Amino acid sequence: MHDAYQRRLRDLPLGGQRVVIQLRIRRFICGTPTCPRRTFAERFAQLTAPYARFTIRLNRTLERIGLALAGRAGARLAAHLGLGAGRMTLLRRVMALPDPSFPTPRVLGVDDFATRRGHTYATVITDGERHRPIEVLPGREAAPLAAWLAAHPGVEVICRDRAGAYAEGAALGAPHALQVADRCHLLQNLGQAVEKFVAAHRDALRCVVVPSEREAALAVTGDAHASPPDPIMAPTGRRAQRQRARHAMVPDLLNEGMSIRAIARHLGWGRHTVQRYARAAR
Structure with missing residues (x-):
């Protein structure tokens, strides 16, 4: 034996109290004359890793907290449990984890999302x-999807x-795969199409009067002195209010001297x- 030194390892709390393990690590001299390392220290592979300050089980606990709650929320939970780990400690544990490996799926879902809208x-x-x-690709063009x-x-x-970019990328990267539209976008596109159609034919819809029970009864009896139906009021609701606000906003900006392109930007x-x-x- 050459010499020894002390290591302090933090472990899981016991009875609500923090636990610190003090290890006396022995360093030995290699007996092989041609060995490039003159001395080496004994390892505790089942307890901790080289140069680590936490035990393996405490490190795994912090990894699970970091994966579930990330930084600040995980640090609050760790403090409540007596682990005493900061947000950066948890984030470092998460970033040190290897990326999970997944088999190539039979059914693949592809969609875009905004990191900055x-x-x-x-x-x-x-x-x-x-x-x-299973994967995040940069951008929303066809080339990264086709390469993947x-x-x-x-x-x-x-x-x-x-x-169209996803359709092109799927056709290039997997020409034999069946491409289908997901139901979320189908329902969204259907709702937008119906909304635009109703907005474009709103004037025609105002002419349609649904007779009341009294008017229907008068029509059956043939009473010629029946009063005409009341006119339908102007459309109300959030969409109508939003359109009126937008319609009032554009002329005001035009009166200030802004162009159509400037207003759009x-x-x-x-x-x-x-x-x-x-x-x-109107």
Whole structure:
């Protein structure tokens, strides 16, 4: 034996009290003359890792807390449990974990999400049968998706939104896979189409009068002195209020001297949307 030194390891609390293990580590001299290492220390592989300050079981507990609650919330729970770990300690434990490996799914889900709305987007790939995310790709173009599908053969069904870039990437990376539209986007597109159709034919819908029970009875009896039905009031609701506010906003900006393109950039709308509000009389 060459010498010894002390190591302090934090362990799981016991009875509500913090536990610190003091180890006396022995260092030995190698007896092989050609060994490049003159001395070496004994290891405690079942207790801790080299240069670690926590035991293995405490480290695993902090990993689970970090995965479940991340930084600040996990630090509050760790303090309540007597572990005394800060948010950066938990985040370092999570970042040190290896990325999980998943088999190539048979049913693949592809959709985009915004890391900064209106500026930065990414693509998330999910397992459609296990309902778990498996990969995040930069951007929302066709090339990253096609490259990922080419590197992971075996996908049979690709469930995606109706973006043309995803359709192109799926056709390039997995030409034999069946492409389907997910029900969320189908219902969303259907709702938007119905809403636009009703808004475009609102004037025609106002002419349709649903007769009341009294008017229906008078029509059956043939009473010619029946009073005409009351006119339908102007549309109400959140959508109508939102459209009136937008319609009032565009002329005000035009009166201030702003162009159609400047108003579109200022409000974050499309140019044709601003033109439609500018030309509408009401």
